[in-house]
Amino acid sequence: MKPTIAFKLIIVNLLLFVNLCLYAQSQPIQTFNKIFNFADASISQTVRGISNIDEKLFIYGNVYHENYSEMIIAKSDLEVDSITIIKHLGFVGDEYMISKIINTEDNNMLMTGRHIFKESDTTYSEMFLIKLSLDGEVIWNKTYNIENYNERWVSGVTLVEAKDNGFLIVGGSSIMGVVIKTDYLGNKEWQYTIGNNTTSNYVYLRSCLVLPDSGFLIGGHNFNGHDYYAGTAYLCKINKSGEFEWGKSLGGPYKDRGTYLNFSNDGLIIGSYQYTSDITYWGEDTETKIAVFKMNLDGEILWEKRYGTIGESYKINSINELNNKNLLISGSTKYLEYGWLFQTTSIGDSIKFSSFEPENNIYYMYGFSGSLPLLDESIISFGYANKIDSASSTGISNGWLVKTDLNGCLNNISVLSQPGNIEAYNGDTLDLKVETYCNVNVDYQWFKDSAEIFNASNSILHLLNITSVDEGEYYCRISNSCETIYSDAFNININYYGISDNSLYNKPKYIITPNPVNNYLKIQPQLTINEKVEIKIISITGVISTSLVSTFNKENCIEINTSYLNSGIYFLQIIGKENYGVVKFVKK
Structure with missing residues (x-):
């Protein structure tokens, strides 16, 4: 039976897709370290987050004009060579401060943050939830306050889409955590508060996950405003109806902060928070560690490890699992001296700590607000960099973007081509070449059967008049000051019965x-x-x-x-x- 035209088209398209995937994998990752601005660089602005939707970056943040704050969303390719502003929101007396954007199941955008407005010369803020198309058209716009509390300052921090296609907003007031559940149109269904709205129990929520049983896991921290020393990283689970199921405190005796959560590929939960290891007499932290943990869905901690340098204070803002199953944590330092990425194995063994500064040395304070793994096997980190305006001698903040490879390297090495298994013939001459791409020079070292080959430190390995002693497994180590990678191992086998291409x-x-x-x-x-x-x-x-x-x-x-x-x-x-x-x- 002859294949139909439709079947042939399916096969052709499948082969084209496979070839495009292979082509994409072979292309070098375009890394960068750049200042990013939505508006004129003389106006303060920050990048608050990035969402990767349909292989496009939706970059969002705030521009701080003289009399008001404006929320902006821009769309870009993965290299951020050019941007298209798709949404402005905010004007004098009616401001929007954006915190988080997610991609919804129906392929729209949903965002939350803080809406600031005035009534009778009094300034208020409320939590907002706005649904937009990917072109920036508003589908609906909702705002919320905390019921039963006379709170003037309410803000959304993060959000997730629930299993019933409604939404959960996690945020709070100045001293209390609040969780609001809505239906798919943004209509409020229930509210859950954490804390008692007193200065003896400040609560700040930072993250949320939707669990397999349709419940929610919420991460944050709390502390006693009357005790310089007391505070803890905090987790709690609530069910799909907003009822408390369990809570857990993390950390040590001092004021720990966080907690940021995510899922691992094995269905467990990974988290990170700021563990305070030393403080002054009046309770200011002088040394904090990066705490990373893994736990099951019942809240049982499977392992927890802490990392850091003596005397350093780390601020944490995100945790992700990469495709290679390593964990990626990002943040800044207490005094904004650099942005950083930290990787561990899936069981918490330290791999690499990388720090970054803007390339332009006019900036004096900078840090990351978060990081996001991308589909092209790279990591993009976002944040802000502060400088002094020479004309007014005032501080100005600009957005800051850093894109690295999966190893956290700016000068990343990409292998464009490399040898595969070879069947050679006795007496042949072989030229084995590894072709790479990198912004800086790289070093090569060839290996045979895991041993260095003497004087084989170029991209091409010459093997003259090969014999049986040349049979074995080969690979090449490629390195620069940032990273070391290896080509794929391949075997050379000697064929004593013929010569290459004997079909001629x-x-x-x-x-x-x-x-x-x-x-x-x-x-x-x-x-x-x-x-x-x-x-x-x-x-x-x-x-x-x-x-x-x-x-x-x-x-x-x-x-x-x-x-x-x-x-x-x-x-x-x-x-x-x-x-x-x-x-x-x-x-x-």
Whole structure:
């Protein structure tokens, strides 16, 4: 039965998709470290977050005008070469401070943050939830306050889409945590508060996950405003109806902060928070650690580890699991001296800590607000960088974006091409090449069977007149000051029975007499050969015992002296411009 045209089109499109995927994987990652602004650089502005939707970056943040704050959303490609502003929101007396954007199941955008407005010369803020199309058109706009509390300052921090396609907003007031559940149109269904709205229990919520049972896990921290020392990172689970199920405190005796949560690929939960390890007499932290943990869905901590340098204070703002199952944590320092990325294995073993500063040295305070793994096997981090305006001598904040490879490297190395398994022939010459891309020079070192090859420190490895000793597993180490990677391992196998691309040759049958042989043997092809040929006698271990050039005589025969050969099995290889053959014989 002939395949239909539709079936053929499906196959063609599938092959095209596979080829495009392979092409994308072979392309070098375009890393960058750039200042990013929605508006004129003389106006303060920050990048609050990035969402990766349909292979586009939706970059959002705030621009701080003289009399008001404006929320802006821009769309860009993965390289952020150019941006398109798709939404402005905010004007004098009616401001919007954006905190988080997510992609909804129906492929729209949903965002939350703080809406600031005035009533009778009094300033208020409320939590907002706005749904937009990917082109920036508002679908609906909702605002919320905390019921039963006279709170003037309410803000959304983060949000998730629930299993019933409604939404959960996590945020709070100045001193109390609040969670609001809505239906799919943003209509409020229930409210859950954490804290008692008193200065003895400040609560700040930072993250939320939707659990498999349709409940929610919420992360944050709390502390006692009357006790300089008391505070803890905090987790709690509430069910889909907004009822408390369990809570858990993390950290030590001082004011720990966080907690940021995410899922791992094995369905468990990963988290990170700021663990305070040393404080002053009046309770200010002087040393904090990066705390990372993994737990099951019942809240049981499977492992927790802490990392950091003596005397350093780390601020944490995100945790993700990468495609290679490593954990990625990002943040800044207490005094905004740099942005950082930190990676561990899936069981918390430290891999790499990378710090970053803006390339332009006019900035004096900077840090990351978060990081996001992208589909092109890279990481994009976002935040802000502060400078002093020379005209007004006032501080100005600009957006800051850093894109690295999965190792957290700006000068990343991409392998464009590399050898695969090779079947070579005894006496061949091989040039093995690794082609790479990098912004800076890289170093090469070739290995055979896990041992360094002497004087093999170029991108091309030359192997001359190969024999059996060249058989084995090969790979190349490629490194620069930022990272070290390895090419794929491949094997070289020696073929003693032929030469490469022997399909270009005539292959007549050759008769050897006598066989087994003592002192002389005769080679006679079944076809007449009128050209000079190279004749090699090769031992079964690949050693060439004889190599000569001869011509078949009038009887279409060549005679060769074999008296010097040791007893054993040999191969006779005949190579001409048009003819080729291999015959096995035995020496008595």
